Amino acid sequence: MKVAQKHCRTIWPDARCKFVQIIDQTKLPFAFEIVRVQSLEQMVHAISTMQVRGAPLIGVAAAYGMALAMLEDESDAYLAQVAELLIASRPTAVNLAWAVGRMVAALQAMPHTRRNFTAWRLAANIAEEDVAQNQAIGQHGFELIKSMYQNQLIKDRPFNILTHCNAGWLATVDFGTALAPIYAAHDAGIKVHVWVGETRPRNQGAFLTAWELAQHGVPHTVITDNAGGHLMQQGLVDMVIVGADRVTANGDVCNKIGTYLKALAAFDNIVSNQRIPFYAAVPSPTIDWALTSGKDIKIEERNGDEVSSIQGLDKGGKLQTVRVIPLESSAANPAFDVTPARLVSGIITEKGVFAPQNLHECK
Amino acid sequence: MKVAQKHCRTIWPDARCKFVQIIDQTKLPFAFEIVRVQSLEQMVHAISTMQVRGAPLIGVAAAYGMALAMLEDESDAYLAQVAELLIASRPTAVNLAWAVGRMVAALQAMPHTRRNFTAWRLAANIAEEDVAQNQAIGQHGFELIKSMYQNQLIKDRPFNILTHCNAGWLATVDFGTALAPIYAAHDAGIKVHVWVGETRPRNQGAFLTAWELAQHGVPHTVITDNAGGHLMQQGLVDMVIVGADRVTANGDVCNKIGTYLKALAAFDNIVSNQRIPFYAAVPSPTIDWALTSGKDIKIEERNGDEVSSIQGLDKGGKLQTVRVIPLESSAANPAFDVTPARLVSGIITEKGVFAPQNLHECK
Numbered sequence: 001m002k003v004a005q006k007h008c009r010t011i012w013p014d015a016r017c018k019f020v021q022i023i024d025q026t027k028l029p030f031a032f033e034i035v036r037v038q039s040l041e042q043m044v045h046a047i048s049t050m051q052v053r054g055a056p057l058i059g060v061a062a063a064y065g066m067a068l069a070m071l072e073d074e075s076d077a078y079l080a081q082v083a084e085l086l087i088a089s090r091p092t093a094v095n096l097a098w099a100v101g102r103m104v105a106a107l108q109a110m111p112h113t114r115r116n117f118t119a120w121r122l123a124a125n126i127a128e129e130d131v132a133q134n135q136a137i138g139q140h141g142f143e144l145i146k147s148m149y150q151n152q153l154i155k156d157r158p159f160n161i162l163t164h165c166n167a168g169w170l171a172t173v174d175f176g177t178a179l180a181p182i183y184a185a186h187d188a189g190i191k192v193h194v195w196v197g198e199t200r201p202r203n204q205g206a207f208l209t210a211w212e213l214a215q216h217g218v219p220h221t222v223i224t225d226n227a228g229g230h231l232m233q234q235g236l237v238d239m240v241i242v243g244a245d246r247v248t249a250n251g252d253v254c255n256k257i258g259t260y261l262k263a264l265a266a267f268d269n270i271v272s273n274q275r276i277p278f279y280a281a282v283p284s285p286t287i288d289w290a291l292t293s294g295k296d297i298k299i300e301e302r303n304g305d306e307v308s309s310i311q312g313l314d315k316g317g318k319l320q321t322v323r324v325i326p327l328e329s330s331a332a333n334p335a336f337d338v339t340p341a342r343l344v345s346g347i348i349t350e351k352g353v354f355a356p357q358n359l360h361e362c363k
Numbered sequence: 364m365k366v367a368q369k370h371c372r373t374i375w376p377d378a379r380c381k382f383v384q385i386i387d388q389t390k391l392p393f394a395f396e397i398v399r400v401q402s403l404e405q406m407v408h409a410i411s412t413m414q415v416r417g418a419p420l421i422g423v424a425a426a427y428g429m430a431l432a433m434l435e436d437e438s439d440a441y442l443a444q445v446a447e448l449l450i451a452s453r454p455t456a457v458n459l460a461w462a463v464g465r466m467v468a469a470l471q472a473m474p475h476t477r478r479n480f481t482a483w484r485l486a487a488n489i490a491e492e493d494v495a496q497n498q499a500i501g502q503h504g505f506e507l508i509k510s511m512y513q514n515q516l517i518k519d520r521p522f523n524i525l526t527h528c529n530a531g532w533l534a535t536v537d538f539g540t541a542l543a544p545i546y547a548a549h550d551a552g553i554k555v556h557v558w559v560g561e562t563r564p565r566n567q568g569a570f571l572t573a574w575e576l577a578q579h580g581v582p583h584t585v586i587t588d589n590a591g592g593h594l595m596q597q598g599l600v601d602m603v604i605v606g607a608d609r610v611t612a613n614g615d616v617c618n619k620i621g622t623y624l625k626a627l628a629a630f631d632n633i634v635s636n637q638r639i640p641f642y643a644a645v646p647s648p649t650i651d652w653a654l655t656s657g658k659d660i661k662i663e664e665r666n667g668d669e670v671s672s673i674q675g676l677d678k679g680g681k682l683q684t685v686r687v688i689p690l691e692s693s694a695a696n697p698a699f700d701v702t703p704a705r706l707v708s709g710i711i712t713e714k715g716v717f718a719p720q721n722l723h724e725c726k
Contacts, residue, residue: 029689195695198670198687200563200587206688214691222694224563224670225589226621230662230700233623258589260596264627299593307561307587310673312685320685322675324561325569326392328577331585332558337593 001169001176001183003032003215009174010057011127013064017120018071020064024051025170029211030313040069040082047089047096054171055245056130056283059095062086063123066103067116074115079107092300098285099126127173133283134175136350141181141241141281142188144346144353148239149190153272158193158219159185160238162228165199165256166208167243167281177281178243179209181348186218194220195237197228199256201306201333225258229265237276240266241348244280247287251341251356252294253280257334263343278339281348284362294338307331364532364539364546366395366578372537373420374490376427380483381434383427387414388533392574393676403432403445410452410459417534418608419493419646422458425449426486429466430479437478442470455663461648462489490536496646497538499713504544504604504644505551507709507716511602512553516635521556521582522548523601525591528562528619529571530606530644540644541606542572544711549581557583558600560591562619564669564696588621592628600639603629604711607643610650614704614719615657616643620697626706641702644711647725657701670694 002008011022019038026049027033035051037043043065046052052061069082083104087097106122107115149159167178175183185192194213199205206222213220223231231237240262246254253259266276291297308331314320325331341356354362365371374385382401389412390396398414400406406428409415415424432445446467450460469485470478512522530541538546548555557576562568569585576583586594594600603625609617616622629639654660671694677683688694704719717725 029692030686196692198563200561200589203687206692210692211689214689220692222670222688222692224620224696225587226563226619226624226700227695227697229623229627230620230697233700256589257587257593261589261592261624261628264592264631265624268627307585310675310685310687312673312687314677314683314685320677320683322673322677322683322685323393324566324673324675325585326574326577329392329559329569329573329583329585332590333587334590334593337589337596 001174001212001216010170011052011060011064011173013120013124017067020068022046022052022061023170025053025208026051028170029207030319037068040065040072040085043068044085044089047086054166055093055095056172058090058093059099060123060127060130060173062096063099063103063126066100066107067119067123070107070116070119074112076108079104102126130173131175133350134172134177134180137177137281137283137348138175138180138184140350140353141279141348142184144279144348145181145185145190145192145239146188148272148277151272152238158191160193160195160236162195162197162231162237162240162262163209164197164205164242164259164262166204168209168212170208170212171243177283178241179212181241181281182218183216186216192218194218195228195231196220196222197225197258197262198222199258200225203310204256228262232265232269232276235271237266238271240276240278242280244282244286245336246297247280247282247347248291248294248296249287249289249359250293251344251347251359253339253344254294254297254336255280255339257337260337260339263339267343277345278343279346279348280344284349284351287347287359287362289363294340297338299337300335302333302335304331304333307333364537364575364579373533374415374423374427374536376483376487380430383431385409385415385424386533388416388571389414391533392570393682400431403428403435403448406431407448407452410449417529418456418458419535421453421456422462423486423490423493423536425459426462426466426489429463429470430482430486433470433479433482437475439471442467465489493536494538496713497535497540497543500540500644500646500711501538501543501547503716504642504711505547507642507711508544508548508553508555508602509551511635511640514635515601521554523556523558523599525558525560525594525600525603525625526572527560527568527605527622527625529567531572531575533571533575534606540646541604542575544604544644545581546579549579555581557581558591558594559583559585560588560621560625561585562621563588566673567619591625595628595632595639598634600629601634603639603641605643607645607649608699609660610643610645610710611654611657611659612650612652612722613656614707614710614722616702616707617657617660617699618643618702620700623700623702626702630706640708641706642709642711643707647712647714650710650722650725652726657703660701662700663698665696665698667694667696670696
């Protein structure tokens with residue numbers, strides 16, 4: 001999507017396949033810095049320090065990490081070593097292991113001398129697949145928005161979409177998942193306005209979603225995570241779209257902590273004669289067919305420091321971390337929650353939009 | 364309640380009625396500072412800069428402000444001038460206007476020479492009435508907790524209460540409203556544990572509620588506002604108690620933004636074979652009998668700067684304000700929301716506990 005009027009992706013190789021460039025996401029939203037990644041070691045660093053983050057993007061970054069490694073050494077032994085190193089750089093990221101596995105399988109089948117060339121081509125393919133998938137999600141979601149926009153009871157007002165966390169292009173190579181339909185609608189001339197929940201504790205909404213919407217020129221307003229319910233009561237939310245870390249076979253949606261509260265509020269309020277629609281937008285591989293219900297998901301408990309401290313820009317323009325709870329108190333930090341399928345209007349995938357009870361059609 | 368093992372109130376006069384002492388709440392939770400307020404001017408400053416805050420406490424502070432003024436000048440003209448000045452120090456605070464009105468009425472009926480003496484006595488009475496009211500709220504709420512604690516399906520585990528914002532002793536002279544039952548239960552030996560929602564944007568939960576619970580020795584854990592629903596799904600919340608800025612005749616509860624989301628989640632989840640009970644604790648004058656429904660309440664929209672910036676302690680131990688949304692984005696900041704009576708188990712008042720449909724019995 002656009003940054004300062006120019007089209008940009010989160011990751012791209014140089015034309016001669018010698019290095020990769022990434023947006024350093026740890027500097028956002030207060031600085032836009034492009035980093036040149038020239039070695040496997042630098043890519044492992046970029047992944048582990050979250051210069052690149054978001055499940056789809058991590059997968060692509062790892063694929064390019066293997067390509068960089070093949071510049072150094074095309075041997076079997078090194079291939080195995082590199083795979084291990086990359087997978088360990090963010091141990092819980094499923095896409096990372098998947099992308100690395102795919103690269104290893106393809107490269108092992110090749111003679112050593114062709115591995116370098118193949119690795120760069122395959123990494124580029126994985127990146128393009130991500131883009132195509134997200135574009136398809138965007139198109140299916142756009143059709144939903146368009147039909148709701150046309151059926152609005154009150155005409156000539158913005159179509160208000162609430163989102164949570166960051167499931168935008170910054171989490172992918174381009175377009176994003178939850179934000180892809182919003183970009184598609186905006187680019188097609190629909191007057192959308194996005195309520196961006198700040199998404200404590202890590203503030204990915206305020207830091208990343210707001211930044212990418214601002215860069216692309218999509219009208220938006222940041223709100224506290226507390227404010228979503230009230231806005232729905234006031235008729236100021238026409239639709240909720242979020243991403244998901246995992247969707248189970250029954251349509252339960254596991255996503256960033258706080259998603260469940262927004263889903264409850266959407267279900268409790270009426271807009272244009274229906275409950276406020278609540279959608280999760282995901283690539284179909286995010287659906288975990290092995291799990292029959294979200295109750296089976298073990299929720300990651302992250303470090304309480306993420307709650308007790310917050311990073312922001314001080315008056316001198318420097319990033320500062322400040323403590324926001326008493327020194328005598330401690331914090332708990334469950335990172336995700338599960339929104340039961342009964343509160344979910346549908347799952348938007350690259351294959352189409354599916355109500356939870358029909359999700360099996362997406363298999 | 365206790366601060367560092369010693370009993371403390373938020374405001375108290377010196378024994379010779381020459382000055383008043385307050386806790387400077389703008390310094391909490393990172394510093395505990397007592398400020399000596401020696402003149403009307405200083406009290407106006409303390410109220411307007413929120414060194415004292417919380418509706419009941421502001422009322423008492425204003426009453427002591429009048430007492431300080433009577434040390435200076437007991438004339439009719441000055442009395443009127445002082446009243447105007449105090450009321451303007453926090454224009455929207457209903458308790459402030461009420462306390463000032465009560466002081467003025469009593470003092471006007473006195474000969475000038477007795478006004479100084481009367482003012483100090485009356486201010487002390489208003490303070491004691493607040494304390495007695497909160498103790499009664501605490502006692503009624505304690506009975507609720509005790510009976511739920513005894514009926515818990517799983518014995519020998521802490522009784523988990525979730526609260527939002529600060530309706531503790533810091534908002535009153537002592538004991539608080541929502542926290543009064545918790546202190547009573549803790550002091551009576553019930554093993555309570557409090558989930559403290561940080562309460563963005565102003566973080567009164569993380570800053571004030573956590574601090575006062577820590578000082579009194581009540582086990583507690585700070586969470587993001589996003590986490591409450593998930594904890595309820597996990598069976599980790601036995602009861603929700605919040606304060607309220609206003610309760611309408613039908614039992615709708617207007618309280619800090621985000622309260623409605625917690626009430627929805629409580630209603631959606633089961634603990635010990637019932638929906639998680641959701642209570643608001645308020646002095647009965649907080650019930651606005653003139654309003655039949657919360658829909659009639661106009662919600663204050665506060666400055667977006669409260670969302671876009673946050674204050675905390677930097678690594679050098681200094682308070683810093685940092686920006687937490689992009690420079691290109693703006694924020695909306697509705698300050699309160701309305702929890703419909705259908706989600707409210709009861710209103711805890713100094714007169715007893717009333718289900719919303721029986722609230723008229725409290726009149």
